[in-house]
Structure formats: structure tokens, C-alpha cells
Amino acid sequence: MNYQWYPGHMTKAKRMMQEDLKLIDLVIELLDARAPMSSRNPDIDELGRNKSRIILLNKADLADKSCNAQWKAYFKEKGFWVQEVNARTGSGIKNIWPLIKEACREKLERDRKRGIIGRPVRAMVAGIPNVGKSTFINSFAGKACTKTGNKPGVTKGKQWIRLNKEVELLDTPGILWPRFDSEAVGEKLAMIGSIKDELIHMEELAATLITCLQKEYPALLQERYQIITNEDAYMTLEDICISRRCFQKGEVPDMVRASAMVLEDFRSGKLGNITLERPEEWL
Incomplete structure (x- = not known):
């Protein structure tokens, strides 16, 4: 399956980000905790x-808690400030302002020595599509400042948001890199919803997800769909059709409908807390 996707507005967004960097003290990068490395953009x-750099592991409530801890340690070792958050519920958001102060301590001290008073920290909020940037900004600000949505590509242009006298945020459109490092990276991005469903083969992607779950989380599949998992992902998908009564006319298994259900159950957390990759895979 080919997952290459780099719309023109993303090329424009990258140019805008380059132009604005001279105004920025801090980059806050949101990653999807279920696929932290696949949801990182080397351009950023x-x-x-x-x-200064802060990484927010967003949607941490949907990910495997033990893996969250591993990824947090991994990024800290790389020199980033890191926080687990759930932008939608506000979990972890209150810890971000102290993190900003710590990350920008040198800047704040430099301003103090120069007698500069009242200049806010300017932070760029960046990340790939549908990772939750706008939801995070609204949650952090405590009010609706930006348009949000559960599909990639909602934010099309930049906007400055002044939270208070101490912090200004620059919201940017989500950007993906022109070529993925591997097909597996594209698959994971499609699974978490960072690539529009219209651009993917639903049945093939669901089978790939099932293969991953059979390896790492077989009990979750069995519990959710009341099935015995099969080594063949397509046979497992067919069993899910039967268990959930996903049929076309003539009792023919509706694999596309079942595929959409499995992907939605994963994305919404109904399948359980799942992480698609681990730090040791990237060492």
C-alpha cells in the first residue's frame, strides 16, 4: 500500500514555519503516544x-501505560522535556506551564539580566495532522481559541494565541514529510488516523493492525470480539464479521464494514490501551 501524501498546503506550512522561527523561543511538539516515533516529523x-524543545505524548490515555513510561524516559535521554497529556480531557495540561518555565529558564534569565520585563515566551505548537494540536491549545488556554476536528487537516493556516502575559502560542497546520522512512511508518500513521481514510485500503490496514495485535495484545482482540484469534489476520477479520454480524446479503461476511469497526475501536480506545511501537525498535 502506498501512503505517500504531501498536499500543497503542507509545503506552504513548512515555509511559514521557517519564516516564523526567528520569533520563537520554544517548540512544543505533540506526538501520538500510541506511535511516538512514527508520528514524529523529521522536518520539525x-x-x-x-x-528549546518540549515533547507532549498526547492521547496517552489510549496508549499502553508501561510503554508511555518507556517513551518518556527515551525522549528525556535525548534532551527533551516530556509530558504525557490527554488534550481532550485536560489530563496533564496543568504540568505544562512549569515545564515551559524550565525549558526556557535561560531565556527568562537572560531577559531579566537585560532588564527586559514582560516579554512573553513565544512557543510554536507543531505536529503531524490529527495529533491534537488545536485541542491542546484550547485545553491549555481554557477556552476555544482554534478550530478542532477529528480528521486531519483542520488547521490550514497559522494563528497566534496569547494565553496570558507570559505565554504566546503559534498554532501551525499539521505537516507530514514527503516520504516515509518505511511502509510500516505509513501504516501506523494510517491506523491512528493521521492519513485520511479515503486514501487508504481499509481491509488491508485492518489486517495489518490485527497482525500487530495478535503479536502484542491477543487477549484484547479475544475479549472485545469474543473470538479465538487465528494466525491469519484475514481469517481473524472474518471471525470478527461472524461474531459481530457484519454481513452483506446472503450472509456474506462484510470485511470492509468489519475493518472500519476494528480501526474505530482501536482509535477510540474501545479495544484497550495499545501502543504500536517500542523504544528498542528505534535504538
């Missing part, structure tokens, strides 16, 4: 070089 590493 390049753009944010020489800036």
Missing part, C-alpha cells in the same frame, strides 16, 4: 534546531 527536528 530540523526546523527546531537550537530552540
Whole structure:
């Protein structure tokens, strides 16, 4: 399956980010905790070089808690400030302001020595599509400042949000890199919803997800769908059709409908707390 996708507005967004970096003290990058490395954009590493960096593991409530701890330790070792959050519920949000102060301590001290009073920390909020940037900003601000949605590509242009006298945030459109490092990265991004469903083969993607779950979380599949998992992902998907009565006319298993259900159950957390990748895979 080919997951290459780099719309024109993303190329434009990258140029805008480059232009705005001279105004920025801090880059706050949101990752999806279920696939932290696959949901990282190497462009942001390049753009944010020489800036203070905070990584927010968003949707941490949907991910495997033990894996969250591993990823948090992994990124801290790389020199990032890290926080687990759930932008939608507000979990972890109250810990971000102390993190910003710590990440920008040198900047704040430099301003103090220069007699500069009242200049806010300017932070760019960045991340790939549908990772929750706008939801995070609204949650952090305590009010609706940006448009949000559960589909990628809602934020099309930049906007400054002044939270208070101490912090200003720059919201940016989600950007993906032109070519993924591997097909597996594209698959994970499609699974978490960072690539529009219209661009993917639903049945093939669901089978790939089932293969991953059979390896790491077989009990979750069995409990959710009341089935005995099969080594063949497509046979497991067919069993799910039967268990959930997903049929076309003539009692023919509706694999597409079942595929959409499995993907939605994963994305919504109904399947359980699942992480698709582990730090040791990226060492």
C-alpha cells in the first residue's frame, strides 16, 4: 500500500514555519503516544534546531501505560522535556506551564539580566495532522481559541494565541514529510488516523493492525470480539464479521464494514490501551 501524501498546503506550512522561527523561543511538539516515533516529523527536528524543545505524548490515555513510561524516559535521554497529556480531557495540561518555565529558564534569565520585563515566551505548537494540536491549545488556554476536528487537516493556516502575559502560542497546520522512512511508518500513521481514510485500503490496514495485535495484545482482540484469534489476520477479520454480524446479503461476511469497526475501536480506545511501537525498535 502506498501512503505517500504531501498536499500543497503542507509545503506552504513548512515555509511559514521557517519564516516564523526567528520569533520563537520554544517548540512544543505533540506526538501520538500510541506511535511516538512514527508520528514524529523529521522536518520539525530540523526546523527546531537550537530552540528549546518540549515533547507532549498526547492521547496517552489510549496508549499502553508501561510503554508511555518507556517513551518518556527515551525522549528525556535525548534532551527533551516530556509530558504525557490527554488534550481532550485536560489530563496533564496543568504540568505544562512549569515545564515551559524550565525549558526556557535561560531565556527568562537572560531577559531579566537585560532588564527586559514582560516579554512573553513565544512557543510554536507543531505536529503531524490529527495529533491534537488545536485541542491542546484550547485545553491549555481554557477556552476555544482554534478550530478542532477529528480528521486531519483542520488547521490550514497559522494563528497566534496569547494565553496570558507570559505565554504566546503559534498554532501551525499539521505537516507530514514527503516520504516515509518505511511502509510500516505509513501504516501506523494510517491506523491512528493521521492519513485520511479515503486514501487508504481499509481491509488491508485492518489486517495489518490485527497482525500487530495478535503479536502484542491477543487477549484484547479475544475479549472485545469474543473470538479465538487465528494466525491469519484475514481469517481473524472474518471471525470478527461472524461474531459481530457484519454481513452483506446472503450472509456474506462484510470485511470492509468489519475493518472500519476494528480501526474505530482501536482509535477510540474501545479495544484497550495499545501502543504500536517500542523504544528498542528505534535504538
